[in-house]
Amino acid sequence: MPLARSTGSRPSARRDGLLAFVALGGALAVLLLLADVALPVLMASGLLGLAVLGAVVRSTVRRRGEPYGPADRVTVGRSVLVALVAALLPVGLAPLLAQDAARPVDAWCWAVFAVGLPAWLLDGIDGWVARRTGSATRAGARFDQEVDAVLLLLLSVAVASRIGLPEAWWVVVIGALRYLFLLGLRVRPPWRRELPPSSYRRVVAGIQGGVLLGALVPLIPVALAVTATVVALALLLVSFGRDVRWLERNARGLS
Template identity: 35%
Template structure:
C-alpha cells in the first residue's frame, strides 16, 4: 500500500508542506512586526504624555495624583488596544491609528484634569485650556479617517478604536459638566448612554446586531462633544448650559432610538 507522500506524489507533498509552513511563518512575522510597530508607537506616546503631565503639574495646582491618573488611564487604554490588535488586518499600525492614539492621550489628560483640579470651576484659564484641548481633539477626529482612506488602511479595528476614544471623551466631558454644576446629574446620561447600550446587549443579544454606516450617528457624536464644550465655557451658566445639555441629550436619545428600532426589526436568526 502506498504511503501518503507516495499517493500525493513525493515532491508535491513536500512542496505543499513547505509552502504551508512558509505561509505560516510569513504571517507570524507579519503579526510580530505589527505588534512591535504598535508597541513602539504607543510607548512613545505614553512617555510623551507622561512628560506633559509632569510639566503641567509643576505649573498648575495639580499634585502627583494628576500624573498618576494620566498614566494609569492611558496605560489601560493602550493595553486594550494591544489586546484587540490581532483584529488589525494591516502590516503597520498606521498613521490613522497613531492620530487616534494621540487623541486618547488628550482624553487621558482631560480626564485627569477634571477629577484632580479641585478649583476648576474657579479658574477660568483652566476651563478655557480644557475647552481648547477638547476642541483640538475634536478637530483631529476627522484626520484619522482621512489618513486611513489616504493610505488604504481602513479597518474595523481602527473604526472601533476611534469610536471608543470618542465615547470616553464624551463621558469625561459629561462628568465635568456635572461636577461644575452646569446641569443636573442627569447630564451624565450623555456619557453613559453608549455604555448602557453595550451592557444591555449582553443580556439582550438582538442589540448586538451590526448597524449600517450612518452619517446621522457621526453627526450626533460630534454635536455631543461640541455641546459639552459650550457648556464648559466659563460664562455659559444655567439655565443656558442646562438647555444646551438637554438639547444634546435629546438628540442622543433620538439617535439611539433609531438604531435600537432598526436592530429590533431585523429577523431573528435561527
C-alpha cells in the same frame, strides 16, 4: 497574511505607545507644577491619566488579525490629549467634593476646553488618514470609536461639574449612553448585529463633543450651556432609541 502584517506592526504600536507615555508624562509634570491642589489629588490625576492611556496602548499592542496603521498612530496621539483631560478631572472635582466650592474655577474650565478641543477636532483626521493610505480596518474604526466614547464621558463629567453637581447628574448620561448600550448587548444578544448606516446618527454623534466643549467655555452663560446640553441629550436619546428599535424589530423578525 493579514495576521503576519498585524504581528509585524506590533513593534510600531509599542514604539508609539512609549512615545505617548513620554508625552503624557511631560504634560503631567507641567500639571504638577501649575496645579495648586493637594498631593493626593495630583496622584489621582496622574493615575487616572495613565490608566486611560494604558488602556488605549494595550488595545493596540494586543490587537490580532488586523494591522496597526497610520490612522491608528493618529488615534494614539489623540489619546494623549484624552488622557490629559482625564488627569484634569480630579483637579476640578476635588474642591466640589470637599464642598469648598459650588463650581470649578474658570481656569480649570479653560484648561479642559483647551485640551479637549484638539482631541475632538482630530477625530476626523484619523479616518481621513485611513482612507488616504488605504489602511482602514474594522479594528481601527472600533479603536477610534472607543477613544471618542472615553472623551465624551470625560467631557460630560466636566460639564456636569460646571453646571452644578449633583443636580446636573443628567449631563453624564451623554457620555454614559455608549456604555449603557454595551451593557444592553449582554442582556440582549440579538442586538449584536451591525446597524445600517445613518446620517442622523453620525450628525448627532458629531455634535455632542462640540456642545459639551461649548458648555465648558466660561464666557457662555450657564443657562445657555444647560439649554444646549439638554437639546444635545434629547437628540442623542432619539438616536439611541431609533437604533434600539431597529435592533428589536430585527430580533423579532419584523423587518
